[in-house]
Amino acid sequence: MDKGLNESRKDFPILDQQVNGEPLVYLDNAATTQKPNQVLTAILNYYQADNANVHRGVHTLAERATDRYEAARDKVAAFINAASRKSIVYTRSTTEALNWVAASFGNLVVNEGDEIVISQLEHHSNIVPWQQVAQKRHATLKYIDLTKDGELDMASAKRQITDKTKIVSIAHAANVMGVVNPIKELAAIAHQHGAYMIADGAQAVPHMKVDVQDLDVDFYAFSGHKMLAPTGIGVLYGKQDLLEMMPPAQFGGEMIDFVHHQDASWTQLPWKFEAGTPNISGAIGLASAIDYLNQLGMANVQAYEREIVAYTLPKLLSIDGLTLYGPSDPNKHTGVMAFNLAGLHPHDVATGLDMEGVAVRAGHHCAQPLMDYLNVTATARASFYFYNTFAEADKLVEAITAVKEFFADGIS
Amino acid sequence: MGLAKLNQLYREVILDHAQHPRNRGELTNASGVVELRNPTCGDVINVAAQLKDGKIAALKFTGSGCTISQASASLMTTVLVNQPVQRARELIMAFSHLISGETISDQDDDDLGDAALVGSVAEFPARIKCAALAWHALDELLDQKGDDHHD
Ligand SMILES: Cc1ncc(COP(=O)(O)O)c(C=O)c1O
Numbered sequence: 001m002d003k004g005l006n007e008s009r010k011d012f013p014i015l016d017q018q019v020n021g022e023p024l025v026y027l028d029n030a031a032t033t034q035k036p037n038q039v040l041t042a043i044l045n046y047y048q049a050d051n052a053n054v055h056r057g058v059h060t061l062a063e064r065a066t067d068r069y070e071a072a073r074d075k076v077a078a079f080i081n082a083a084s085r086k087s088i089v090y091t092r093s094t095t096e097a098l099n100w101v102a103a104s105f106g107n108l109v110v111n112e113g114d115e116i117v118i119s120q121l122e123h124h125s126n127i128v129p130w131q132q133v134a135q136k137r138h139a140t141l142k143y144i145d146l147t148k149d150g151e152l153d154m155a156s157a158k159r160q161i162t163d164k165t166k167i168v169s170i171a172h173a174a175n176v177m178g179v180v181n182p183i184k185e186l187a188a189i190a191h192q193h194g195a196y197m198i199a200d201g202a203q204a205v206p207h208m209k210v211d212v213q214d215l216d217v218d219f220y221a222f223s224g225h226k227m228l229a230p231t232g233i234g235v236l237y238g239k240q241d242l243l244e245m246m247p248p249a250q251f252g253g254e255m256i257d258f259v260h261h262q263d264a265s266w267t268q269l270p271w272k273f274e275a276g277t278p279n280i281s282g283a284i285g286l287a288s289a290i291d292y293l294n295q296l297g298m299a300n301v302q303a304y305e306r307e308i309v310a311y312t313l314p315k316l317l318s319i320d321g322l323t324l325y326g327p328s329d330p331n332k333h334t335g336v337m338a339f340n341l342a343g344l345h346p347h348d349v350a351t352g353l354d355m356e357g358v359a360v361r362a363g364h365h366c367a368q369p370l371m372d373y374l375n376v377t378a379t380a381r382a383s384f385y386f387y388n389t390f391a392e393a394d395k396l397v398e399a400i401t402a403v404k405e406f407f408a409d410g411i412s
Numbered sequence: 413m414g415l416a417k418l419n420q421l422y423r424e425v426i427l428d429h430a431q432h433p434r435n436r437g438e439l440t441n442a443s444g445v446v447e448l449r450n451p452t453c454g455d456v457i458n459v460a461a462q463l464k465d466g467k468i469a470a471l472k473f474t475g476s477g478c479t480i481s482q483a484s485a486s487l488m489t490t491v492l493v494n495q496p497v498q499r500a501r502e503l504i505m506a507f508s509h510l511i512s513g514e515t516i517s518d519q520d521d522d523d524l525g526d527a528a529l530v531g532s533v534a535e536f537p538a539r540i541k542c543a544a545l546a547w548h549a550l551d552e553l554l555d556q557k558g559d560d561h562h563d
Contacts, residue, residue, distance in 0.1 A: 022414060345478035347453055348422075351536055355417050363453040371454060377476060378453040406415050407422075 004387035005304040006296055011036035012387055022357030025392045025399075030175050030203060030336050030383035031361055032225045035285075039228055042288035043281045054280055055254055055271070069280050072287035073270070079290045080201075080220065081211040082237055086269040089236040089243070090278055094202040095125040097221035097236035098169070100249040100273070101198055102129035105219070105238075106167060108246065109196065112138040115165040117195075119144040119152055119181075120373045121174045124366040126200045130169060139166070146373070150177040150326040157186060165195040172204035172220075176365045176381065177326035178336040180204065187216045196242070202226055206385070207305060207334065209298040212237050224282060228289035233282030236273070243269050250275040301386045305335045308384050312393040313337065319400055325379060335384035338365070341400070344407055346380040352403035353380075358396055420532045421539070422479065425487075429526075430479040435489035439472040444557040447475075448549040450541055455481055459549040463557060467496050473546055480530070480539050485546030487527040492550065497558040499523075504551045510534070511543050 003009045009016075012034045017024050026034065046068065052061035054069045070085075077085045091097040106129070110116060116130045120143050134141040142165075145156040152170070161168055168190040173180045187197035196218040204210055206227035212220050219242070224233040238246065248255055248266060252275035257265040266272040293301065313330040316322055321342035327333050341349055350362035360382045364371045371377060382396055439445075439460035447458045455477035462470040471489045476482075488507075492500045506520035507527065513534035521528050533543045 020414075020417065347455075347478035347480070347539065347542060351421070351539060352415060352418055354538075355415050368454055377455055402415055406418055 002389040002391050004389055005300060006386075008036070008296065008387045009389070011038060011292075013037065015387065019357045019359070020355050022355075023395075025356075025358040025388075025395050027382040027384060027388065027392070027396060028359045028361050029206075029385040029388075030226070030365075030381065032231065033206065033228055033385055034387070035228055035230065035289075036292055038292050039230070039285050039288045043230065043285045046281050046284045051280075053277055065280055068287075069278070069283050072283040075287045075290050076235055079210075079294070080205065080235075080237060081213055083213060084240055086240050087212075087237050087243065089238065089270045089273040090283055091221075091234040091236050092232055092279070093225075093234035094200060094221045094223040095234075097219075097234055098125050098198075098200060099129045100236060101219045101221070101238070101246075102133050104249050105196075105242065105246045106130070106133040107136060110134075110137045110139045110166045113164065114139040115142055115160075115162065116140070116167045116169070117142045117144060117157075117160050117165050117190075118169050119157075119171070120146050121150070121152070121177045121179070121370050122169075122171055122367065123175050123200065123202070124368070125202075126169055126171060127369060130167070133167075140164075143369075144170070146177070149328075149332075151179050151332065152181045152186075154182070154185070158189060161186075161189050161193055161195065163193050165190065165193050167198065168195050169198040169200065171200045171202075172210070172215075173201075173207065173334055173336075174326070175203050175336060176338045176367050176370055176379065178333045178338065179326055180208070180334060183215045183217060187218075191216070203334070203336065206293075208302045218242055224286040224289065227286075228292055229286040230282050233279045233286050235286075240269065243273075248272050248275065252276045254278070296386065304386050305384060306331075308388060308390060308393055309333055309335055309337075311390055312384070312396070315393070315397045316400070319397070319404070321404065322400070325374060335388075336381065337383070338379040338381040340376060340379050341404055344404070346378045348407065349380045349400070349403055352406060353396075353399050356395070356399035356402065358382075358399045360396075417535075421536055423529055423532070425526050425529050426479065426483040429483035429486040433473075433482055433486040435472045435486065435493070437472055437474060439470055441470075442472075444553045446549040446553040446556070448545055448552070450477070450481065450545055452541065453478070455542070455545070457481060457485055457545045457549055459485070459546055459553060461550065461553055461557070463497060466498075468493055468500055471550070473549075477545070478539075478542050480533060480542040481545050484527070484530050484543045487525075487530060488546050488550065491523070491525050491527045495523075497554055501551065501554055501558070504547050504554075507547050508544065511540050 052065040190197040201222040205222040220237040225231040325338040346362035442460040457475040510531040
């Protein structure tokens, strides 16, 4: 009965194992998700049947590999409702996508005295590239504050985004605070001021239906590995006219139109950004992951996660001494739940949970400015996906209680 | 198995040092101070040492961190104070082997005293960095200052 959404657990054999003598409860999905058999099989089949390099060579395998690689692009475009396949650029990851936008587009449009606006809850990959642009272009990096509940403070957003702002770059879903940010509203504000809107979708695309045209974002980044696909494949979506004006971040084979001795011209979108042999099997794995998610239905994935949050969050909040970060209203909280236990360091908590088979992350979650803002050095974080069960939520709560007791006895 | 295994790591001596750290605080007249961070969690440790006549005359630490990093720092200060710099560096090396699960000589084990109990962290690979932090900081400090023969 309790087998994850649509009995999906059977597709993830990795989940069926013991860790430290206890059944594994994998709750580190915000770091990376597990991969279903369907995705693994798609990659295996590709290497067993079709492997060749893409866009070069006229033989049959090269043709098949190219077709599959490009069909995956169409799938990605449809999945986030991009207007055109030309708007979909493969990258290594969210990090690479954001770095490319910052280095190539940011340096193009940001000038001395301009502003770049991000928020207090960003992942380092949406902070550090903008610090680099701000330093290089002598621009100012500004932060939107959070409300007491840990949500983006829209009054602060309206103050921070001004006519000097050229770039607004915000996480669509947060990797610590467990909130979904109003990207559409932010995009409208940014555009009113003539700024470009960029969203980091790493924690959003795996968990909800994303429509980049409806959000009206100018760029959007996400990673395959957080949505059932292998590591090493990510996506940069950009509005076509902006990608046209954005220079490539890398140069080499595949991306050129014609190379002379002293200079070269670039080929058309989206290939102008894809220098060298790309991650072909990664793209094919990503397409298979999208098929899997489509079969479940993103609305169902989201609804299931909401239910499990509604079930888990109140139980966590009822643990004495537990501080939850982000909204305590389960309707406003995603499956990413960061917490601390009074008097205990999250590393000690995570080691204790690991002994109970429960895998959570402990650390700063690549969000040190946020840790400063929250005045903590680190937190523990449990993050759910659709294959997690209600029984696993119970196990998390039991294990936290046991760890608390262990240290209460041990320390006092 | 569950939490029972935790007792191997969080022994009484370790919990005691985490709760009541020895030699915690600033050191006046320090010959050197080294700050190290654990990049995975942002924990910071500052180790300060006063070197005199080729020996570690005083050793203190500050900073925040988990039970393991705090206890390990505290134990280190109790074990390495008054050691000749050369011997301290050997013991840091021995500690580093110990927490990686390698065996060390009986002499080193004896000289590490209670700090050798931190060796059980070898069973918890994710925590080895926590245990090593203060020791690495001191090693770096001795590397920078250990050869200065200013008295
Ligand atoms: C919100 C957010 N942005 C960006 C990233 C970076 O993703 P990747 O490491 O796949 O580049 C992550 C992943 O940790 C994330 O959670």
